Amino acid sequence: MSKETTITFLGAGSMAEALISGVAKTLYEPSQMIVTNRSNVERLHYLQQTYGVRTETNKEKAVKEADIIVLAMKPKDVAESLTPIAHAFCEQQLIISLLAGVTTDTITSLIGKQIPVIRAMPNTSAAIRKSATALSSGRYATEADLAVAKTLFETVGIVTVVEEQHLHAVTGLSGSGPAYVYYLVEAMEKAADEIGLERDIAKELILQTIIGAAHMLKTTNKHPSVLRKEVTSPGGTTEAGIGVLERYRYQEAMVACIKRATERSKELGEALLSSVQ
Ligand SMILES: NC(=O)C1=CN([C@@H]2O[C@H](COP(=O)(O)OP(=O)(O)OC[C@H]3O[C@@H](n4cnc5c(N)ncnc54)[C@H](OP(=O)(O)O)[C@@H]3O)[C@@H](O)[C@H]2O)C=CC1
Ligand SMILES: O=C(O)[C@@H]1CCC=N1
Numbered sequence: 001m002s003k004e005t006t007i008t009f010l011g012a013g014s015m016a017e018a019l020i021s022g023v024a025k026t027l028y029e030p031s032q033m034i035v036t037n038r039s040n041v042e043r044l045h046y047l048q049q050t051y052g053v054r055t056e057t058n059k060e061k062a063v064k065e066a067d068i069i070v071l072a073m074k075p076k077d078v079a080e081s082l083t084p085i086a087h088a089f090c091e092q093q094l095i096i097s098l099l100a101g102v103t104t105d106t107i108t109s110l111i112g113k114q115i116p117v118i119r120a121m122p123n124t125s126a127a128i129r130k131s132a133t134a135l136s137s138g139r140y141a142t143e144a145d146l147a148v149a150k151t152l153f154e155t156v157g158i159v160t161v162v163e164e165q166h167l168h169a170v171t172g173l174s175g176s177g178p179a180y181v182y183y184l185v186e187a188m189e190k191a192a193d194e195i196g197l198e199r200d201i202a203k204e205l206i207l208q209t210i211i212g213a214a215h216m217l218k219t220t221n222k223h224p225s226v227l228r229k230e231v232t233s234p235g236g237t238t239e240a241g242i243g244v245l246e247r248y249r250y251q252e253a254m255v256a257c258i259k260r261a262t263e264r265s266k267e268l269g270e271a272l273l274s275s276v277q
Contacts, residue, residue: 011072101268104138172262
């Protein structure tokens with residue numbers, strides 16, 4: 001099935017590249033993928049050179065050739081992107097939207113056809129096939145459409161299916177999630193600098209600490225608080241360090257961060273809804 005499928009990406013940024021690099025030469029031959037963007041031809045050239053994908057500046061043509069169209073532009077650009085080429089879509093195609101906050105109904109109404117839409121929230125770890133992706137079906141999508149999307153995202157990591165209303169929470173948690181971890185690493189690197197460790201050594205130690213902790217969580221099945229207590233000797237260094245995190249309300253800050261990102265996902269969808277109505 002996959003060998004006869006053509007998949008067009010409308011949008012050629014970070015998330016499109018992460019997906020392309022994850023599926024190229026596994027699920028799809030690069031020649032089955034067409035990539036297009038608003039205007040950045042250098043970027044298209046880079047993707048063509050790096051992954052061997054086809055590129056197209058004529059978006060209408062790119063859509064007409066496709067069986068699957070992946071929406072990978074920013075939410076604010078979706079109306080401007082889809083409205084002029086809405087006539088190029090047909091009901092036999094499948095749309096997979098990566099857009100944070102934007103509902104499947106909004107996409108259907110922008111196109112003005114009863115076209116199947118699957119909404120997906122992956123993360124950039126798709127590039128190394130380690131994404132955590134949640135999917136949700138729009139009103140015209142069938143089980144077969146969902147299965148196609150599942151196959152695509154299972155190639156780049158783990159997949160779960162949720163009610164569409166829960167995609168905002170998924171976005172705040174795991175869509176944005178890699179950035180929270182990178183932010184933590186940035187802080188650890190800064191600290192290492194200040195406590196006088198050589199940068200390269202610190203980098204290696206931090207990375208292995210994160211990988212080791214992630215593997216411990218996955219393989220031991222122990223609650224994170226139990227694993228944390230195993231590190232924390234009474235009167236020791238960890239206890240002293242965590243005491244500072246508690247004073248800074250680190251956990252509260254993380255909870256507020258994820259809630260705010262979730263809320264922002266809702267706002268992005270609502271802003272668009274009011275502009276298309
Ligand atoms: N980055 C992430 O971690 C994740 C992002 N997402 C979602 O993926 C989508 C893309 O995000 P991201 O890759 O970070 O964004 P980027 O800003 O990196 O890329 C956006 C892309 O959209 C293109 N674009 C803009 N307008 C149009 C148009 N009218 N027609 C076609 N293409 C257009 C841009 O082209 P040009 O450069 O020419 O302007 C660019 O290639 C967003 O909706 C986001 O919510 C979902 C999960 C994770
Ligand atoms: O920041 C954003 O809006 C996108 C959605 C999830 C990750 N990046």
